Amino acid sequence: MARPRGVIVYYHxxxxxxxxxxxxxxxxxxxxxxxGCVVLLVDxxxxxxxxxxxxxxxxxxxxxxxxxxxxELTGAGKRGAKAPLIxxxxxxxxxxxxxxxxxxxxxxxxxxxxxxxxxxxxDCDLESTSYRDPANQLMLSRESMVWxxxxxxxxxxxxxxxxxxxxxxxxxxxxxxxxxxxxxxxVLRDEGELYATRLVKAGVPVRHRRFAGQMHGFxxxxxxxxxAAAGLDYVTAxxxxxxxxxxxxxxxxxxxxxx
Numbered sequence: 001m002a003r004p005r006g007v008i009v010y011y012h013x014x015x016x017x018x019x020x021x022x023x024x025x026x027x028x029x030x031x032x033x034x035x036g037c038v039v040l041l042v043d044x045x046x047x048x049x050x051x052x053x054x055x056x057x058x059x060x061x062x063x064x065x066x067x068x069x070x071x072e073l074t075g076a077g078k079r080g081a082k083a084p085l086i087x088x089x090x091x092x093x094x095x096x097x098x099x100x101x102x103x104x105x106x107x108x109x110x111x112x113x114x115x116x117x118x119x120x121x122x123d124c125d126l127e128s129t130s131y132r133d134p135a136n137q138l139m140l141s142r143e144s145m146v147w148x149x150x151x152x153x154x155x156x157x158x159x160x161x162x163x164x165x166x167x168x169x170x171x172x173x174x175x176x177x178x179x180x181x182x183x184x185x186x187v188l189r190d191e192g193e194l195y196a197t198r199l200v201k202a203g204v205p206v207r208h209r210r211f212a213g214q215m216h217g218f219x220x221x222x223x224x225x226x227x228a229a230a231g232l233d234y235v236t237a238x239x240x241x242x243x244x245x246x247x248x249x250x251x252x253x254x255x256x257x258x259x
Contacts, residue, residue, distance in 0.1 A: 010031065013093045013118075016095075020043065025041070030232060037086070052159075060100050060103055094120025094122075116235055119183050119189070124159035131187045133187075140187055173202045178199050181209060181235070209234055
């Protein structure tokens with residue numbers, strides 16, 4: 001059996017309030033099968049029992065643990081080369097993925113090879129065009145995001161911190177390549193695409209796709225929505241490209257496509 005190609009640390013969605021490992025087990029297994037990587041699903045503590053920044057601190061500790069145990073997880077042994085470390089997550093998990101990537105840059109490690117952000121929460125601004133569009137009030141609505149934020153970070157000032165709203169970080173320079181998925185009918189669409197734009201402007205390689213006709217949550221609806229299969233194909237292709245540098249064009253970046 002081939003040795004795992006990398007370690008993916010996956011943070012699940014659910015507005016920092018709901019969701020658990022059982023809900024994401026199938027997705028995790030599919031990611032492992034499709035990418036040839038070890039996939040770690042992180043069971044971070046949830047609000048309102050554990051408010052901000054507990055989820056961030058748990059996410060950070062999980063990433064550090066994964067880094068420390070990379071050789072063991074991939075069977076490389078103590079002297080073997082460590083496999084690449086990838087962070088990934090959807091919605092609130094995408095938020096945590098972006099934040100731990102920023103923390104890793106500030107701390108000088110762990111070395112994140114790729115950040116995969118699936119319709120991530122990147123800001124606490126609830127007045128964007130995508131938030132106000134009636135066509136986007138579907139499985140996730142502006143009203144439900146108000147509820148999630150109120151449970152997770154009830155202090156409005158705390159929400160402005162980059163550890164809650166990574167879009168408000170002072171700099172995005174020096175971050176690892178990013179894969180960002182957004183959905184056409186999603187209140188979080190604009191902030192996810194703005195995050196992609198900020199990364200591109202900072203010189204970070206970004207691969208982005210807006211999935212037409214899809215709503216928030218489509219990515220995790222495996223075996224239910226055709227869009228989920230397309231989303232998984234997109235993510236696994238990007239991970240394969242990252243783990244196979246000889247097959248990539250030097251410095252290649254896919255621009256924001258909107259398709």
